[in-house]
Amino acid sequence: MTRQPPAIDTLVEPDRVHKSVYVDPDLFELEMDRIFGHAWVYVGHESQIPNVGDYHQALIGREAVVMVRGEDGKPHVLYNRCPHKGAKLLAQPCGNAGRFLRCPFHGWNFRCDGRLLSVPAREGYEDTRFDLRDPAFSVRRVACQQSYRGFVFARLAESGPSLEEFLGDIRLTLDNFCDRAPEGEVEVAGGVFRVWQRSNWKIFFENLNDTSHPMVTHESAVNAARAEYQHRGDGGQMPFQLHIIEGNGEPYDFWAGLEMVAYDRGHSYMGAIFTPPTDPVSLGHQAALEAVHGPEKTHEILSVQRHNSIIYPSCAPHTSFQQLRVIRPVAVDRTLVEIYTFRLKGAPEDYFQRSITYANIVNSPSSNVMPDDIEVYARVQEGLATDGGDWVSLHREAGREQGDGNGRYTGGGLSELPMRNQFRAWAEYMGEEA
Template sequence: MSLNHETLASLVRPDSVNKRVYTDPEIFVLEMERIYGRAWIYVGHESQVKAPGDYHTTRLGDQDVVMVRASDGQIHVVYNRCPHKGAQIVPDGDGSAGKFFRCPYHAWTFKLDGTHLSAPLRNGLQNTCFDPKHPDFSMRRLARVDSYRGFVFASQASDGPDLKTFLNGVASSIDNLCDRSPVGEVEVTGGVFRVLQRSNWKVFYENLHDTMHAPVTHESSVVSARSQAAEMGAMPFELLIMDGNGEPYEFWEKLELRAYEYGHGYMEGIFDPTAATRDPVSNAHFAALAETYGEERARGILGMNRHNTVIYGSGSPHTVFQQFRVIRPIAVDKTLVEIQVFRLKGAPEAVFDRALTYANVINSPSSNVMPDDVEVYARCQQGNQTHGGDWVSMHRYAGTDRAVEDGFVSINGTSELPMRNQFAAWKRFMVDDAAQTQKQTQNQGDA
C-alpha cells in the first residue's frame, strides 16, 4: 500500500489508530524524516559538557549527533561525521575533544563549532575544488539549537516554531524541576541507565500517562511491596514508591491529565505533595527552599505535583524525583531509553540520594517495576503483528476532552486523552506539515 498523505491520514481516527503505525518499517523511516527531522528534540543538559572541548553524543531520530561546548562557552550540536570519508569523529559516550575535533581516520581537524581547521598535506588538494571555507568540508551543524534552563534541544529543520513555543505548557515542568534547587540550577550526575525495549517508540509515550495499566501490569511488585511492609511493620520509601502503582481505580480516576499541542502533556502526581511537612528528607528540602524563596513560594514549588511529563519526541522529565527518561527510536520494533538523574544544586544531599533510590527501584533495568512495562510493550509489538485485528483502541472518554486556553484537560484520570493528543500531533507532523512542505516546494519549482 502506497504511503501517500491520504493513506497516512487514514491510519489515525479520532478514537483509534491502525496497528501499522507501530509495525510498518516504511512508516518508521518517514517518522525519522517528518517528526525527528523537524521537531525540537532534547539533546542533553549543559552540565554534561561543562568545560570547553567536552562533548556528549546522542541520536536525533536516526542521526548521530554531538553536543559540544566551544572555547567561547557556546554549545553547538553537529552531526558526528567527518566530511572527508564520512567516519564518525568521536565514539559513543561522553568525553573531551580538547581544543579541536580530530578525525581518527586521516587526521582532518575541525574547530569545536565544526568549522574546518586543517587537513594534512594540503598541497595535494591544490588545483582542485577543495575550499576549506566551503561548508562541504566542515562538520555540518544542525539547523537550530536552543537551550531552556540548561536543557539543550535541537531541530534539523531551519523553519518552524521557536523552542519556547514548541514546549508550550510543559515548559513549566522544566521550570519546576529547576526551581526545586535553591539556586535554580540542576546537573546530570550519578550515571545513566540504559534500557533497550523490543517495541515501537510510541508505545512508551502512550504508557507514560496510561493510568489504567498501573494496578494491573505492576500487580506483582505491588503485592511484594505490601507483603514485605507487613513483615517489617512499616512502609519505607523503597516500598512506598512501588506500592504507589497499587492504588484503586477510584484514585486514578481523580487525577488530572493535561494535553498540549505537538503531543506534549503531563499527568498529575501520585504521591502526596504535603509530605514536606512530615517526611524528613522533604522537610529538609523545604527548609532549604524557604531560606531562599520564602515559605509561601517554597510550598508552591514542592506542591506542583506532576508524575510524568511528556515532551513528545524527546522523553519524560519527572520533576519530583528529578529524572529525565530520554526515548530514542532505534528501529520500528526497538527503542532505547536512557534514564538521566539530576542533582538539585544547593539542595540537601539526601534529596539526591532519594532520586537515585527512585531511579534504581523504579526505572533501572534491574528494578522490580520496569521489567513489567518492558514485557507488555513487547507483547503489544508481537500482538500487533498477528491477524487478530487492525485497530488499536483509544476510546476511553473519547469526545469528552475539555478544551482550555492552551490545550485540553481530561474529565477523568483514566481518559485516553494523552494518546489521542499524541496521534493528533503525529498526524500533523506526518501528513499536514509534510503536505504543506511539499506544496511550498512545488510552488518554488513552478516559480
C-alpha cells in the same frame, strides 16, 4: 519497487488508531523524516559537557549528532561526520575530545564548534576546489539548536516554531524541574541507565500517562512490596523504597482523581502519585528552598506536583524525583530509552540520594517495576503483528475532554486523553508534505 505506506488520514481516528502505526517499517521511515526531522528533539543537558571539548552523543531520528562544548563556552550540536571521508568523529557516548575534534581517519582537525582548522599535507590541495574556509569542509551543524534552562534541543528542519513556541506550557514542567533547586539550576549526576525495548517508541510514550495499567501490570511488584512491609511487622510508616513500588497498586478511584492535562503538539502531564511532604528528606529540601525564597514562593514551587510529563516526541521529565527519560526510536520494533537522574543544585545530599533510590527502584533495568512495562510493551508489539485485529482502542473517556481554546485540554485521571492527544500531533506531523 518500494511499497507505499497506507494513507496517513486513514490510520488515526478520534478514538482508535490502525495497528500499522506500530508495525509498518515504511511508516517508521516516514516518522523519522516527518516527525523527527521537524520536531524539536532533546539532545542533552548542558551540565553533561561542563568543559571545553566535552561531548555527548545523541540521536535525532536517524541522525547521529554530538553536542560539544566550544571555546566560546557554548554547546554546539553537530552531525557526527567528518566532511572529508564521512567517518564518525567521536566514537564514545560521551567524553572529552581535547581542544580539537580530530578525525581518526586522516587527521583533519576541527574546532569544537565544527569549523575546520587544519588538514595535513595541505599543499596537496593547492589549485583544487578545496577551501579551508568553505563551510562544506567543516563539520555540519544541525539547522537549529536552542537551550531551555540548560536542556538542549535541536531541530533538523530549517523552518518551524521556536523552541518556546514548540514547548508551549509544558515548559512549566522544565521550569519546576529547575525551580525545585535552591540555586535554580540542575545537573545530570549519577550516570545513565540504558534500556532496549523490543517495541515501537509510541507504546512507551503512551504508557507514561497511562493510569489504568499500574494496578494490573505491576500487580506482582505491588504484592511483593506489601508482603515485605507485612514481614517487617512494625506497623510504622512504609519505607520510601517500598512506598514507590506499592503506590502502583492504588485502586481506580485514586487514579481517577489525578490531574490529567494535555497540550497541542502531543505534550501532556499527569498529577503526582507520590506526595512525600512530611518525611525528613522532603522537609530538609523544603528548608533549603525556604532559606532562599521564603515560605510563600517555596510553597508555590512545591505545590506543582507532577508525575510524568511528556515532551513529545523525545523525552519525559519527572519533576518530583528529578528523572529524565529520553526516547530514541531505532527501528519500528526497537526503542532505546535512556534514564538520567539530576541533582538539584543547593539541595541537601540526601535529597539527591533519594532520587538515585527512585531511579534504582523504579526506572533501572534491575528494578522490579519497569521490567513489567517492558515485557508488556513487547507483548503489544508481538500481538499487533498478528492478524488478530486491525485497530487499537483509545475509547476511554473519548469526547469528554475540555479544551480551553488555547491548546490546553483536561480530562479525567483515567482518561486516554494523552494517547489521543499524541496521535492528533502524530497525524499533524505525518500529514505534512516531506
